[in-house]
Amino acid sequence: MCGIVGYAGKSLAAPVLIDSLKKLEYRGYDSAGITVLGSGIETYKSVGKIVNLEAEIPKKLGGNVGIGHTRWATHGRPSTENAHPHNSGKPGKLSIVHNGIIENYLALKEQLIEEGYEFKSETDTEVIVHLLHKHIYGKPEGNEVKCGLLDGLREALKEIEGSYAVATVSSDEPGKLVVAKKDSPLVIGIGNGENFAASDVTAFLAHTRDVIFVDDFETAVLSPEGVEVFNREGDLLNKTVEKIEWDFEAAEKAGYEHFMLKEIHEQVSAIHSTLSGKVSELEGAIYLEELTLGDDEIRKLSRVQILACGTSWHAGLLGKYLIEQIAGIHCDIDICSEYRYRNPVMEGGTLAIAITQSGETADTLAAVREIRSYNCPTLAITNVVGSTITRETDSVLYTRAGPEIGVAATKTFSTQLTLLYLLAVKFSLVRGRSSPDYVKNFITELRKIPGQIQQVLNQKEIIKECAENFAGAKNYFFLGRHLNYPIALEGALKLKEISYVHAEGFAAGELKHGPIALLAEGTPVVAIATRGQTYEKMLSNIKEVKARDATVIAVADSKDTEIGKYADVVLRVPPSDELLAPLLSVVVLQLLAYYTALALDCSIDKPRNLAKSVTVE
């Protein structure tokens, strides 16, 4: 989740851009850069926070038009070369900043290299600026303008598959910048003799509250004099200028009261981003190019060992079920702090998978170092490019969820799960256990998930009401079977973490072996009862609970007409493939925890005693 900014006005562009980038730092900051149109294209970049970049920029840097970027790496490690803006032309003629993911960048890059374009970075973005150059100047050393910046950008973007919000400037067209958007956020700020573009309004809220939200496939030209927005066909649009009433803090959270709520909502786009470029519905194929394990090695695997902590461990537990059920490979999972000290028995043919959103959890790093001493291949699933875990494992799969600021993990959990689904299905395909047709169907169902999560989010008022009704409870229980068992554990952990209410998750079948003694009249028991192979058994467990006068809050599909006979409250998810239902149920439980904590007036984004990454053992 990078941030882009643009400025065209009467003030010096550099300080305005730097100030705007600082406001976007919450979107991630492993590196940053700006281009100012001064005597030509003048670009400055730096690794780390925006203050590092600020220190690089000459105090008297001229130019009233410019673009800027704060990067949170998805392609290529954090470095000055990979930082944006990226430029093209000799001498530099064009400069671009980009937020999003270009799915077909490898093919485009090969083609552009063949045509003589030189790449300086490992990013997907650099293909856009060279493509743009090709459309405007015809060839790498071309100087003659064949079309304007706006038309060139529109043509270049036609060749691109993926998501983008871009801002670009040309030394041949001083006094303006051009922006475009598809599937990544972009907003324009209308000032007095100055105009702004950014990934979100926080970037320019200090200057103006009048904004135009750019829609997909629209392009716009910004100059100090005005803003023109065009549709896909190039027709000038009459867009509504809206007034932003939020204060800065609310704007940073896109109007949500807490980062956690924002991040719960972001799961729709985060899963989309995780899947981007990794699946082909048409071919029934899954591309995990970052996986260094070849097909032969995948076929020879006899065991997978998952290592993780906390929420990531819950994702891993579900991963174990998936890898065994779908791929037919024996899979173990360990809590990292236990793994190191239990003298594990290791055998050949084992793949170790470390799951860690931060990539910095000390226990996980130590467990990975331990398992590496057995010489088995290692794979990390993480959200943070360049984190320590990425240097400790042979391969890395990135969740691409964007920075998660709320301490309680939400979107990183569901994107970890998404990758585990892909891994299990990929292994199954390679080992001849599933056919491409099965994979096609699976991808079709998986692609529905972001839309189905949106349907769950649309019902948040019902979940809120339920949370408020039970907010006084001293103990909460969460029950699930099979794939819903890890989700029950996760639901309980979320509630504990942010609302400080005692909550326990159980495999529903275990209840009768002890925990049932804890049930009392009115104890809220959340039973995850989506349709599937254990549904009937789950109904029996619900009846056991009801017989002890506890109160049952069921999570069930919207088509289930039976569950209402047994449960006191039913929270609905859209009917989905049984295997994928956990991705929907967990959103209900995240919202339940969130609204309980809200009702109890807890510090939701920064719960007491907790840190976002636990870097001590």
Ligand code: F6R
């Ligand atoms: C729960 C939570 C923690 C982390 C755990 C591991 O909401 O955030 O339980 O999941 O500390 O962290 P990572 O995934 O960064 O290794």
